[in-house]
Amino acid sequence: MGVLTDYFRAADAATVVRALEPTDGGLPPLGADGSFDGVAAKGVDPDVVLGQLLAAVLGEPWHVDLVTETAVWPTTTPPGPSGLADEDDPWATGPWVTELGGATRDALAGVPDDRIPEVVARWAEAEEWDGADPADLLPLAEELIALARRARAAGEQLYCWICL
Structure with missing residues (x-):
């Protein structure tokens, strides 16, 4: 099973939530038709693979x-200290969206x-690329x-949509 990741830009978290609510977190629309400006980046999770890019930068x-x-x-409220969520809890099933820190945006830009x-x-x-060219x-x-660069120029933040 692969991890789907899309990176996109938006003015703020409230804008992202409003866009995700009608689809219960479904894929944010990426494209030139008034939807989010973004990049489909399958398997490029923010912590490790994007983190490796940031380290290189x-x-x-x-x-x-x-x-x-x-x-x-x-x-919704994340699971308690045990970190365990019910199998139908969105924290267990996803999708998930995180806002990346401004330092990440600015370093990449x-x-x-x-x-x-x-x-x-x-x-x-990076080991995760397994010898990629x-x-x-x-x-x-x-x-x-x-x-x-576009996010920084517009005063927007970067977000990552993640789904299993």
């Missing part, structure tokens, strides 16, 4: 809390074009960086 080792996130969806190939070469070394990852990295 920053020139530092990856660590688990490099990408900060705030839960936006589901809007700040990558100069001439540094992108170098950053992607380092990103491709940097040339294959370059278009995705360019899309994520461009999305971050």
